[in-house]
Amino acid sequence: MNDIDEQLREIIPRLRRFALSLTRNPSSADDLVQACLERALSSWGDKRAEGDLRAWLFSILYRQFLDAHRRSRRYARMLEFFTGRDDAQPSAERSVIAQSTLQAFDQLNTEQRALLLWVSVEGLSYKEVAEILDVPVGTVMSR
Template identity: 60%
Template sequence: MPTPTDLDDATLRTLIPRLRRFARSLVHEPAAADDLVQATLERALLHARHRHTPDALQAWLFSILYRQFIDEHRRGQRWRRLAQLFSGGDAETAPSAERVAASHATLAAFDTLPAEQRALLLLVSVEGFSYREVADTLGVPIGTVMSRLARARQALRAASDTEPKPARPALKVLR
């Protein structure tokens, strides 16, 4: 069983890059993401009365960040495109032009998803959260996470599907 941990400097330093990545996926702008992480940490430090296990601390911080985002979003904040989240890479393993084009299409499709669906996909796919952790983070039942995640994946597939659909053959009506 993990031992409880305080909200100390060393612990926060290990979680800040993940919080920043999640924030950037939500707000699409590095400066706004940093502001969101800062507001999250301020709120966490103000309410850090209990010792948390590392997993619970991580879920708690991501939950605060997501709720902070929702609060700001409800106040009418406008968010820009997600462009650099998946950027970077190794020069030795440079992707092919086709993979780059597919990545751009996927990112463009990802950007069209509602913030709730982007958050679900990122928490599960990028951050590696379990469905239970996502449910706790977002404050919804696990079944809701599963159904919303299925819809988010379906919407992403539909939005990023660049292959033309085969034309249906014309049918002749026989009487």
Template identity: 60%
Template sequence: MTGGFTDDDLREVLPRLRRFALSLTHDLANADDLVQACMERALSRAAGRRADGDLRAWLFSILYRCFLDSQRRSKRYARILDFFSGAPEPLAPSAEDVAIARAALGDLARLSADQQSLLLLVSVEGLGYQEAADVLDIPIGTVMSRLSRARKALRDLSEGHAPSKPALRLMK
């Protein structure tokens, strides 16, 4: 047991970390690299972890920080990889299911990276607002307002509307 957690605790959260990393990187190999970097950082900093803190939120926070670090290092690459490229298909879905999923992923991809990350943390990974706020290092009120705007933007996109731009007043 290191830092208040065991190997079994890490194994339990590993698939969720990998899924979140895949949603951030859109590439299986890069997602695995990101999870590995997260685990290395977590194990090297385990002694500094608060024992009463949530392990899952702490690991998601480390993974997200590793992702941001890698994005800063690779700004010279402007092309975004296809969402889940190279991910194996577990079952043969119907053509209609494929079309709906592609449309949903396309709509999700049109959102900003901040909106995507927040939606994935709360809606897919099941983190609470406070946990998502801790992971993204923003206030909980900001999480709630950004999540509301992200859901509205996703709803507008799925209904075929252009994403609405906030109305700004010109001030002199």
């Protein structure tokens, strides 16, 4: 197995998790990841050799989500990363905090939610997020 295969095997679950948080639907998330990978493979020659594969794929996936969002005019919410815990019986306090956090998260626009996910959940650096969004690092930090 070559290095690209290994990188893709590591990145695909992250892409799916991010797609699931965007679409809130496992089937739609799978479709989004598949479309992302198809687009990446068809435009592999356009990829910068020195560029980060993970950031490039997240960028493709995010832009495809935005395109679909604009076409359908549906407002996509990101709930999955808040409910990723498997607590059999969450405490009442934890439930109240989770609900408040979800309400605050829902108030953010799509780009702000994506930034929060990329940095806090996926562990991307501000520089990587700036590459994904094609904006200066300072812009990412201020959002």
